Amino acid sequence: MKDKSLKKVLVIGSGPIVIGQAAEFDYAGVQACRALKEEKIEIILVNSNPATIMTDEEIASKVYIEPLTVECITEIIKKERPQGLIATLGGQTALNLACELDEAGVLEKYKVKLLGTQIDSIKKAEDRELFKNLMQEINEPVPESAIVSNWEEALDFCHKIGYPIIIRPAFTLGGAGGGIAKNEKEYEEIVHQGLTQSPINQVLVEKSIAGFKEIEYEVIRDANDTCIIICNMENIDPIGIHTGDSFVVAPSQTLTNNEFQMLRTSAIKIIKALKIEGGCNVQFALDTLSNQYYVIEVNPRVSRSSALASKATGYPIAKIATKIAIGYNLHEIKNSITGKTTAAFEPALDYVVVKIPKWPFDKFSSGDRILGTKMKATGEIMAIGRTFNSAFKKAVASLEERYTGLLHRGFENLSNDELLMELYIQDDRRIFRLAQAISNGNEINKLCAITKIDKWFVSKIKEIVNVEKELSSKQLNKEMYLKAKQYGFLDDEIMNLTQCTIEKIENFNLQASFRLVDTCAAEFSATTPYFYSTWGEDDEVEEYKLKSQENYKKPKENIIVLGSGPIRIGQGIEFDYCSVHAADELLKSGYESIMINSNPETLSTDFDVATRLYFEPMKIEYVMNVIKKENPKGVLVQFGGQTAINLAEKLQAEGVKILGTSIESINAVEDRKVFEKLLRELKIPQPKGCAVTSTTQALNAVKEIGYPVLVRPSYVIGGRGMQVVYNDEELLTYITEAFKFSNEHPVLIDQYLEGQEVELDAISDGRDVLIPGICEHIERAGVHSGDSMSIYPSQNISRKNEKILVKYATKIARKLNIKGLMNIQFIIKDDKVYVIEVNPRASRTVPIMSKVTGIPMVNIAIKAILGKSIRRGGFGVGLYKKSKLVSVKMPIFSWQKLNRIDPALAPEMKSTGEVLGIDTTYKKALYKAFLAGGYKFSKSKQRVLVSLNDHCKKPALPIIKRLFKQGFFIMATWGTHKFLEKNGIPSKMIEKFMIDKLQKRMKNGRLSFIINTPTTGKNSQHSGFQIRTIAQMYGIPSFTSIDTASAFLTAYKVFDKNTVLTYDTITNYRKKNFMELFK
């Protein structure tokens, strides 16, 4: 039963979004908080990530947006005195923090009970050695392994085990220095390399089980020892590729009942031995030719896989895990799906679920696409189908790529021999190579042998490929059309393949139908508002509506919210925040809200959020199917990022009403010429610029505009391929690349104003405009706004310019008749305000601005869209009064997961997440932002490596002076050293090319940080690129903008002064008066 002593519970979030730890923990955290709220428990929430829904003030009783450090949490515990702590829902971050708090004696001192899985269990699951011992105790097989520190020991191990062997160096990041050895020569080479690279000269050698099937089980256990499996999942890719980077299917497809139960029993045995209380994930490797299996890993917490399992089955794992943590047993928790039974049951599926990761390689063209043991995907999509084929095909369509088919991915141009050679490559495109190889007529068994993908999956892909071939060779009839639809083919694909018209297809008079996800394969009547589409079957939407509408008298109108698809760089969790709030406000305003999205990690695809959820690809055809079914009043596109915006025009062409800002206005700001004209008409200054199609044109254009200029390809998302260039030489180098990116579209050349970058979000009803606040960027213009640090409220903008900003925003909003949200970016240079960008939709900063100002921006925007005037919204119009707090947003990158990507800041966005530092003064907020970002401050000052390009030398001088004054020892490369010498700053000259020496310093921790402004070109031969890459490997900050470096020095000063930080809730910070400081 529930632990009645719990009145107040602390919940720790997972911090910023990084690769491997994304929106799934916002989903889990919100579920946890709601479960606690149901129990009337006061929730104290800490998370440094402001873009989350869990940090909304209505989610918890008190929300602390503060750094996730032991010091901070300790202070909060001291102040709040919670009786319990939940740490198993905030990813690895929260789990590690709980262990650290326990070790520091904080939990004991303040009598905080760790709820759910206990420290001892966590350690047994996380510590390799302890885990291995436990598995041996309970007779569960783990791959044989040994920790070795010299070649002799390594040789010993291989004599016992045989090849292949995996070598993993201890404590190197990104798996650097490791690999798989198939013979002694390779083994010796990799072991030596690993020993050299490991900072503690240790490597783990392990029997390789690459090629085994990878199977996962999601398990829940309560304190009474009842255990259930929510679902199992099978990786289509064999062991060797991280499960986060694998194509995954749920439930398993190739396991006999015997194998399924053997692993299920093992998973339960393990969770019982570990005494997990809550959710847990167990990963297995299963031989393809025997019953031999190995336990690979156990995650003693909810995870990305459990979010996927929740969405795949409809079973709310995080919610139930929370109830268990506060003392309930599974059979005491009501099953909210059937309303009658209990949570002690195992879902039965009558559909198939396929997950495909979303990788950032389209953005990082230079990145290493090879997949291995380190996860590289930023997000994922999930698709549900009645059969594997349809789920798989839908999943591919959900990736939102240009091509939705399996073929015609460019591999048809390879000879068959080349293709078969490339088939050995394990990267993000391997499934498409496989499809092409099947299409070429290769033997299935041969392809299985090369890819190690089970014949079952290869055969299924062959079935899809065959349908594609059938379509292109036969006359389309109704029967063939239905078959293609049941295989998941899109009308566009069918028309392309069969050369037939849309009229012909429409004449077949066939429609998609929707089925319910009910956790029980229709055995019991259920009312989950959760649907997926299929073909040639009965539809359940009407039936569902009849059943659920008994609750209210007259049917309401509905409005569709388009979600933002998978998390990717440039389109992250912030849009999920907006979608969820949009659905929420629609309900409050008396409408039904309909959510369409394809992302299993997020809260928006929790079936509790909207009136009805459709789990579908964000493609026009799938969206239209829902619209035909729901007949909505209109569709909201402005909250789902570029994904939703991209659908707007097509929806309008289909006669669907787009609510809020019109398509014409959206297009007006996207079309460069129209936008230029518009600003000119409004007499708003903008940087000079033009579009060019040749190098000669470019050189001429620059003569008029003057250097520096910003060069970018047109029609790309998130500033892909943008660059600032300073002279003809750089221009010529770069423009060729830009033309390549541009695919025949012109390249844009703009005057680069190296000024103060300013940003604001506004809500408009077409007449009035409410601006919650103005943010100023720390880095000067030229860094993508998503990658720059930004301050609210602005610190360095004059009253006069603030007024101008508001005036311009109002003018633009009125001219474009903006209804809803809008984001505008400005540059202030020489006291003159220029507009550089207008986004007529929700932006990345909406969650932050809503929190720091207390204005529920999405809710007000929805009201404005629905026709309510902003003037009567309660927050006035124009610029809202400044909050009493200062906040600093800091971008967070995932470099360590992605190899061969230059960590230099550029006009192209690279960060995956963000943290927010909040305090009463700028300096303290800044210091907190760096702390939250994981930067380390130390009393013993070390060396700082400085290497500046020519453009930066002069502006950097005051910063280097401060660096020296603050007690750092400066090392500088030749040019920089000479420059500093001339200006009277002592530095030690180092050879830029002595990478080894630098690496050694980094390894020994004798280098504090690096200031290295990049030279043009992304050539990885550049030594700067190399230095930065090595620095990221060792976790040493490397600042590529002198402004970030300057901010870091400011933060360092706060640290040096022994400033005592205090922590408070966002609500209190907003109200706090400066006078309090002196009390």
Added chain:
Amino acid sequence: MGTLILQDGTIIKGDSFGAIGSYSGEIVFNTSMTGYQEILTDPSYAKQIVIMTYPEIGNYGINDFDFESDNPALVGFIAKNFCKNESHYKSRENLSNYLKTKNIIALEGIDTRSLVKKIREVGTMSAFITSNDVDKDFISEKLEEIQSFKISSDIILDVSCKSRYIFNPKGKINLAFIDYGAKKGILSSLAKRDCRITVYPASIEAKEILENDFDALFLSNGPGDPADFTFQISQIKQLMGKLPIFGICLGYQLLAIASGAKTYKLKYGHRGGNHPVINLENNKVMMTSQNHGYAVDMENITKFMRPTYKNLNDDTLEGFEISSLGIYAVQFHPEANPGPEDASIIFDEWVNIMKKDLNRINEVKNER
């Protein structure tokens, strides 16, 4: 194109992937996501047409190791999607081949979810399954026959072994076992725990069992309406109190009736691998494998019968014991096959009881 006709007149077309022919039977559904081979060969499905709710069927073919009996007793098999290209190292043949050799009619390409919803609403129905594309006239002629279909009251004689045999002769515990259509999984679970099992056909008389010096008696699962099997119940009555008796599924139902309880037909039965059953003593929940269309009426059990397990989904009785008489029985299938193995501890518990009893008897013998 094959056809399925339900007793209410519903006609559903599907692609035939089994034998050629037609049968009448009782239509039921199973929600297990794996284990079609075990389900096909479970004799408790005698004269039934089984719908698999999981859509992909046939994925790993048919192997030599997962049979629950030598010959399927069901008459029809229905799936959303039959997998033509199976893949498993153990697979010896394709599911379709197997169904053809065993003369089972099978249809695929059917909207199984809608069919299951219908059964959920209406209840278990009789139905007619054929590999042929039949016309309207045929259907209207056939309907009456379908509606009058009933599983015969001696069905267990069809699926029971025909004569006595010994399973695991090396076992130490001397166990009598009545086969009403037993799954192999029960026999091997007992053999694994050191039982020497004398398997009798369902027609066995009590006195023949009593003539031998058995340590305990085990009553197996099987098809049909338990109340029909009056002969078997009367034999059980004669055996109660004479030696410990254990029962699973039909064996449990017969023991309950023999103890004075009543059974009733469930609307659409329990068939699947995810049925939560709570141990009424310690509140621990197990996921169990189930296959039954009848239940013991909880309201009408005698005061000697102590309920031991309950179904969490619908609160039906799942187990009882009369410890003074040494009677222990469960409705669900601790042998799994297919389904979760959580309940296998019941075999451990029971075999421990048998052993204790054995020790007690030996002690008495030694004292004499």
